[in-house]
Amino acid sequence: MKLYKRKDRLLLFGAMILGGLSAALSAFISILLQRIIDAASSKDMNAFLNLIAFTLLYLTVLGIIGYLEAYCTKLIIKNVTKHLRADIFTGVMNQAPSEYTSRNTADYLSALINDIKMVEENHLVPLMLSSQMIIMFLTTLGILFYLSPIVTAILFFFLILMFLVPSLLGRHMQKRQDACSEKLSEFTAKAKDFLNGYEVIRSYSMLPYILRKYAQSNEETADKKFAADKLLAANECISDLLSILSVIAIVFTSSYLMLTGNITIGTLMALIQLSSTFVAPVVMLMQNVPKITGIKPVLERLEGLSSTHASSPGGIISPCNPLSDPPRFHRDLICTNLTFGYSSDRPVLKNLQIQIEAHGKYALLGESGCGKSTFIKLLTGYTTAFDGDILYDGISIKNLSQEHLNRLTAVIHQNVFLFDTDIYENICLGETFTRQQLDQAVQESGISQFLTTLDHGLHTQVGENGRNLSGGQRQRIAVARALIRRTPILVIDEGTSAVDLKTAHEIEKNLLSQKTLTILTITHHLDESLIQYYDHVFHLENGCVG
Incomplete structure (x- = not known):
């Protein structure tokens, strides 16, 4: 060495x-x-x-x-x-x-x-x-x-x-x-x-x-x-x-x-x-x-x-992307014959066929263990060791770097991780945003509802993995960190499950009303009052879309 x-x-x-x-x-x-x-x-x-x-x-x-x-x-x-x-x-x-x-x-x-x-x-x-x-x-x-x-x-x-x-x-x-x-x-x-x-x-x-x-x-x-x-x-x-x-x-x-x-x-x-x-x-x-x-x-x-570095042979997306400019999402996201399993004899997803139009609102509904979380991992570049393909505006995910994918898609996770720093850093994550962008993300995520109760506002320390905050407050921060980046595609992975029903309804409704945003909600239970806002609801069962 x-x-x-x-x-x-x-x-x-x-x-x-x-x-x-x-x-x-x-x-x-x-x-x-x-x-x-x-x-x-x-x-x-x-x-x-x-x-x-x-x-x-x-x-x-x-x-x-x-x-x-x-x-x-x-x-x-x-x-x-x-x-x-x-x-x-x-x-x-x-x-x-x-x-x-x-x-x-x-x-x-x-x-x-x-x-x-x-x-x-x-x-x-x-x-x-x-x-x-x-x-x-x-x-x-x-x-x-x-x-x-x-x-x-x-x-x-x-x-x-x-x-x-x-x-x-x-x-x-x-x-x-x-x-x-x-x-x-x-x-x-x-x-x-x-x-x-x-x-x-x-x-x-x-x-x-x-x-x-x-x-x-x-x-x-x-x-x-x-x-x-x-x-x-x-x-x-x-x-x-x-x-x-x-x-x-x-x-x-x-x-x-x-x-x-x-x-x-x-x-x-x-x-x-x-x-x-x-x-x-x-x-x-x-x-x-x-x-x-x-x-x-x-x-x-x-x-x-x-000496471990990211390289495509192991399944991770290579950082050396042939594309010179970050791709933009104008048309659709298509999954064709998508099949994946953590072991070769037990596929989690089987011949998945999904098409998501730009600016559309979609929901993927399924019980626990049906492959929802695995599907999110594939969409966001967890691995390319799958059969079939995932295409962003006709470009295979295998030709996109992780950085490009991060500019295309943001995920609001169910299990929120917060760094042991303040709220501001946990939203911006080391990037620089304008005051207007920050205020808009704070307002749309619902952080503004509890921010005035904190002594130091956005600079309040959250503690180890956000222990100084409630579950709902942590999840609002996760929503804000996704919204502030204004990625064209937003994936919500049970992203409002930790907040009360009223607040969850308000946040989801606000997100669904944004016309330029493509939304894919992954959940096991869909709010009946919000179904009208979705263009299509996919049902995932045993790794297949019904």
């Missing part, structure tokens, strides 16, 4: 250079320590005082470089996680409707939150740290060899042992991290489902049952995380043990060399110091290499989400 954009790669390179420089300078502290001790043991005051001044300057430079390296690292983490979240969200929203709904939305939330956090903790941070540790290791190795080839050989023996551990645990770590990510996604889905079902849980005294289900999912998630952590713990324990053994071996060897007169006391202290800086990078690499390799399945899953 492409984690780094061009500017981030340059920043990463700079951070690695700074990190390497900081690591090298840290390793050379051992030489500084050697000189200080040797100067003190030989009672050379001038050298001792000069070393104090040099040490202060040395530490100042080390501190500045360390800060710059840490700053660049944090900036890389910020940039990478930001663009990863953006790419994943864009990829998810570009999916075909059928593909999008095939997964629980909690899977997407888990990818945006849990998996991104795993990438940060198990890839970005370990990668930066590992690059720094490699430089420290190579620098320390050079200094060690200069001071004592024998000590260097002993450390190499322990080094070989240390590198065997990550190679043995890496593959197992991949499997456990992948299982942990999947379980986190499942846990997020269950938690989201339980939170959304609060009213049902409360109304049916389900709390003890839900708490048991939640506890089970929580325990399973914790167990999967613990399974991965146990492997990491074993890796870290072995690393630490080998690290301690190597330091002990170096202390005894260096002490023997000093006793035999082969090295000075300053060199002894330097070798002991270097044994730690030699082993520490190896230990860090042992702990981080399994993390970096283990995160591969998570990165592959994120790549699958972020």
